[in-house]
Amino acid sequence: MSNFEAALFALSLDRHAPTPLHEQLEEALRDLILSGQATPGARLPASRVMAAELSVSRITVLTAVDQLIAEGYLETRRGAGTYVAADLPDMPPVEAAQSPALTPPPRAVVLPLRPGLPDLDSFPHGDMARLLERVWRHASPALTGMPDPLGWMPLRAQIAAHLRAWRGIEARPEQVIITSGAVEGFELILRSILPAGGIGVVEDPVFQPMLEAFRSAGLTALAHPVDAEGLDPMTAPLDGASVCIVTPSRQYPTGATLPLPRRLALLEWAQEVGGWIVEDDYDGEFRYRGKPLPALASLDRHGRVFYMGSFSKLLSPSLRLGYVVCPEAALPALTEEMQRTGARASVVPQPAVAAYMESGAFSTHLRRMRRTYAARQVFLQQALKGYEDWIIPQHADAGMHLCCQLGPRMAGWSDQEIANAAKTRGLGLKALSTYSQSNAAPQGLLLGFAGFDEEVLRRASQTLTQLLQEMGA
Incomplete structure (x- = not known):
């Protein structure tokens, strides 16, 4: 028996160690080669012999040998067995680098008085963590398969119920489309209802990303100045326009509230010319004295108002969840557009948010x-x-x-x-x-x-x- 065989058969493999036996054997054979105890050209015993001498399965031996062949430490000769490679790798195997302890990145600095942010410290971390774990531990095939581009139906149903109770809007869950936020909502609506070169009227001052949505769709936005009561339909350039985008509950960013006569005038315009109104109700739930004002969409009797909302102000911007309530007449066009482009909103938080709303905790x-x-x-x-x-x-x-x-x-x-x-x-x-x-x-x-x-x-x-x-x- 050669010195190599003696050293090989003297190996002790620990069956109770967390490291698999084939990995223990790989490491031991590699050490014998690198230490010079197994010289280039030395022949390994047959796999059956090695398995018997080391009291392991032949599969364990073959797995270890195959790995060392792949690394260049061993080589096979047809009909003659396995040998220590004549040309050994120049460098010993590199040990896996130990990843440094990762520290979370510092929280982004939010300067005081920055507008538009909710109280992030009040986000329901515990509730959402439990709901996410519960939903995804045994996720249904509907969640793990191809997502519905219009959004998770239970969430759409909860949004419809919330809007009925809080904003006076009657809508079927099928009319609710989940988006990744206001920007996607604007783009979706404009691409679906406006022809190429179409014209829309917006408020001035205005939410700037809305204008980008017009530009990206190749459309024209006419910005009309607001007064102390918001947009005045009697002076706005609505002739020739196909859509008017407003923030009636609280004009963004001036804070003006659109009075009832102007709301009715807008609805009358949309009905007469077949135009559309987009109501961006970005923080309509936050009225501090008295009941929240009814949404413009709650006054719509002819299906001409798109209603947009978001969870960015209600929960957290990081959720990237918003929604559009679509009039029945425009639903086929928006559905086709969403199916064409696919959803941007992640399905991961949607079932948890739905469960949070259903529990009553969201209203609380x-x-x-x-x-x-x-x-x-x-x-x-x-x-x-x-x-x-x-x-x-x-x-x-x-x-x-x-x-x-x-x-x-x-x-x-x-x-x-x-x-x-x-x-x-x-x-x-x-x-x-x-x-x-x-x-x-x-x-x-x-x-x-x-x-x-x-x-x-x-x-x-x-x-x-x-x-x-x-x-x-």
Whole structure:
């Protein structure tokens, strides 16, 4: 028996170790070769002999030998057996690199007073984690297969029920289409209902991504200035337009509420010319005094209003979930478009959100957030009281931000100059003029309050008023 065979048959393999036997044998044979105990050209015993001597199965031996052949340590000679390779690899096998301990990336810095953010600390982490685990531990084939491009039907049904109770909208679940948010919703509607070169009317100031949706679809958007009551249908350039996009519950970003006569006038226009209205109800649930105003879609008796909502403001932007309630007449066109492009919204959170809504916890969460945001709104309004010479806070009873006018002491300063200076002080407020398409853009500041507790708002308001006094001195 050669020294190599003696060393080989003296190997001890541990059957109780977590490492499989074939991997133990691979490592031992590799060590014998690299240490020189198995010289190039040395012949291995037959696999049956090795299996018998080491008290393992022949499959274990063959698996280990095949791996070392693949690595270049062994070679086979037809009809003559297996040998240590004549040309051994130059380098010993590289040990698997130990991955460094991964630390989660730091939370993105959110500057105080940034508008549009919900209270992220109030997100129902525990509830959603339990629901996700419950849904996906034994997921139905409907979830793991090809998703319905229109969205998870139980979620669509829960949204329909929520809108019936909270916004007065009567819609079948089949009319609800799940999207990845407002941008996809705008694009979906515009591509489906407007012909090439079509014209739409939008508010000014306006949600800028909406304009991008028009441009990407090759359509024209006519931006019409709003007044203290929102868009006026009597002065808006609706002649020749096929669609009008409005934010009637709370105009974005000025906060104006569209009164009933203007709502009815819009509905009358749509009925007479066969036009469409898109109602973007981005935070309609957050009205702090009195019941939330009925949605424009709840007044629609002729099926001309698309209603858009999102979970970004209600729960978290990271969910990337929104929805469109489609009029019956336009449903085939939107369905065809969604089937053509496929869904952008992930199906993963949809069943969990559906279960969260069905349990009643979603309504409880919204009521809690209404109380929290109402208190924060009042706190910020009070913090700015007495500084009307520099900034005039909005007297609002809804929404998640205040749209403030500039006081007389700020004459000569643009809102963009103020916003840029505020950013250097660590504030995330926005200039109203940046939302406008007009050469005579309105001046003002948007101060977000919903996503920040009262201590943060106190410090931010102090920083802001000090900055304004310095600039307006």
